[in-house]
Amino acid sequence: MMSKPAEPSASERPRTARASSRNAESERLLKIGEAARLLEVEAYVLRFWETQFPGLRPNHAASKHRLYSAEDVEKLRLIKRLLYDEGFTIEGARKRIKELQAGGGKDKAAGAAGAHPKTAHTPAAPDAASRQALIDIRRDLESLYQMLKD
Numbered sequence: 001m002m003s004k005p006a007e008p009s010a011s012e013r014p015r016t017a018r019a020s021s022r023n024a025e026s027e028r029l030l031k032i033g034e035a036a037r038l039l040e041v042e043a044y045v046l047r048f049w050e051t052q053f054p055g056l057r058p059n060h061a062a063s064k065h066r067l068y069s070a071e072d073v074e075k076l077r078l079i080k081r082l083l084y085d086e087g088f089t090i091e092g093a094r095k096r097i098k099e100l101q102a103g104g105g106k107d108k109a110a111g112a113a114g115a116h117p118k119t120a121h122t123p124a125a126p127d128a129a130s131r132q133a134l135i136d137i138r139r140d141l142e143s144l145y146q147m148l149k150d
């Protein structure tokens with residue numbers, strides 16, 4: 001006599017479409033504290049950036065909690081990179097984001113044509129080179145100032 005196969009446990013059962021779509025939805029939306037931890041900044045910084053960058057508007061739950069989508073998190077990463085890594089002022093970062101958005105159609109078209117991901121990111125390289133050149137110039141000017149001062 002053959003025994004009936006054991007019923008899979010709850011953790012082994014496949015999730016229903018409803019449950020998995022609910023989980024996918026919850027994975028895409030982060031509360032402000034979760035987004036702040038992910039970006040390694042404080043929550044008040046994200047609230048401040050919302051006031052300074054008009055394109056950054058997270059959803060709000062019925063409980064008034066801010067819920068950040070994956071797109072919002074990408075915007076936040078860009079803002080953080082511009083402000084913290086590349087040394088932009090808030091006004092400069094706003095202008096740079098506008099430039100990137102204006103050129104976004106070109107980048108998307110290049111990406112659709114099969115461009116290498118590094119090619120799409122190439123515009124940031126001249127900025128880094130320019131920044132390094134300015135740092136070198138400043139160092140040279142400071143040394144000249146010290147020689148004239150002495």
